[in-house]
Structures are given as structure tokens and as C-alpha cells.
Amino acid sequence: MSKKLLNELKSRLKTRRDHLLREFEHRLKEFKDSGGHRLTDTADIASNIIEEQVVMSLAQVEAKEIEQIDNALEKLESGKYGKYGICERCGKKINKQRLMAIPFVYLCIKCKEAEEIYGRLDDEYDDIYTEQKNNNPHDN
Numbered sequence: 001m002s003k004k005l006l007n008e009l010k011s012r013l014k015t016r017r018d019h020l021l022r023e024f025e026h027r028l029k030e031f032k033d034s035g036g037h038r039l040t041d042t043a044d045i046a047s048n049i050i051e052e053q054v055v056m057s058l059a060q061v062e063a064k065e066i067e068q069i070d071n072a073l074e075k076l077e078s079g080k081y082g083k084y085g086i087c088e089r090c091g092k093k094i095n096k097q098r099l100m101a102i103p104f105v106y107l108c109i110k111c112k113e114a115e116e117i118y119g120r121l122d123d124e125y126d127d128i129y130t131e132q133k134n135n136n137p138h139d140n
């Protein structure tokens with residue numbers, strides 16, 4: 001990967017990070033402010049709780065993305081350019097178009113797809129395993 005492209009991706013990451021941080025701070029403020037209102041009506045309280053949950057889950061998504069951006073920036077700034085743009089799972093180079101679209105991406109498209117499919121399967125297997133374990137008479 002050329003240094004020019006890396007610098008381009010780096011500045012994109014920073015711009016995105018600044019934007020997310022502002023959004024995140026804005027949401028936290030919104031969340032705190034909403035707690036200040038005196039709510040007497042049950043419907044108001046209920047809708048307020050739902051609103052707070054939405055605000056918090058959005059904030060969590062933003063926090064997660066900031067974390068991923070930080071990881072990508074760390075790879076870039078540690079000077080280990082070889083690490084950036086390399087799939088963390090299979091070690092292959094991540095497609096350039098994919099990096100341009102999502103500069104903080106850390107899995108290649110194949111591993112990402114596999115994670116989405118097998119990630120869910122793993123959860124199901126975990127549930128089955130836990131059930132079997134709980135029903136195991138030898139445990140008693």
C-alpha cells in the first residue's frame with residue numbers, strides 16, 4: 001500500500017473519529033438532560049425510557065466505532081504499516097476498495113461473512129451445549 005493512500009485513510013479515520021466523538025458527546029448530554037425533566041404522566045415516562053434506551057444504544061454503536069477507529073489508527077501510527085489493512089483472522093490483505101469504504105475495517109470480506117454466519121451458529125451451539133450440560137445427570 002502506498003504512503004499516500006495510507007495518509008489519505010489516516011485523515012479519513014481522524015475526521016470520522018472527530019465526528020463520532022462530537023455525536024457521542026452530544027448524545028450523552030441529551031441523555032443527561034432528558035433525566036432532568038419532571039415526568040408525571042406514565043406514558044411520558046414510558047416514552048422517555050424508550051428514548052433513553054435508543055439514545056444509549058446509539059451511543060454504544062458510536063463508542064464501538066470509535067474503538068475500532070482507535071485500533072486502526074494505532075496500527076497506522078505505530079509505524080507497522082504492514083499490520084494495517086491486513087485481515088486479523090486470515091492474515092491476507094484487505095481489498096483496497098473495502099478499506100476506502102470502511103478505513104477501520106479489520107477483517108477481509110470473506111472472514112467478515114464467515115464471522116456473521118458462524119458467529120450466530122456458535123451462539124446456538126453454546127446454548128445447546130449449556131442445556132446438555134445442565135441436564136447431565138453426572139453433574140449431580
Ligand SMILES: [Zn+2]
Nearest residue numbers: 087090108111
Ligand atoms: Zn480474512
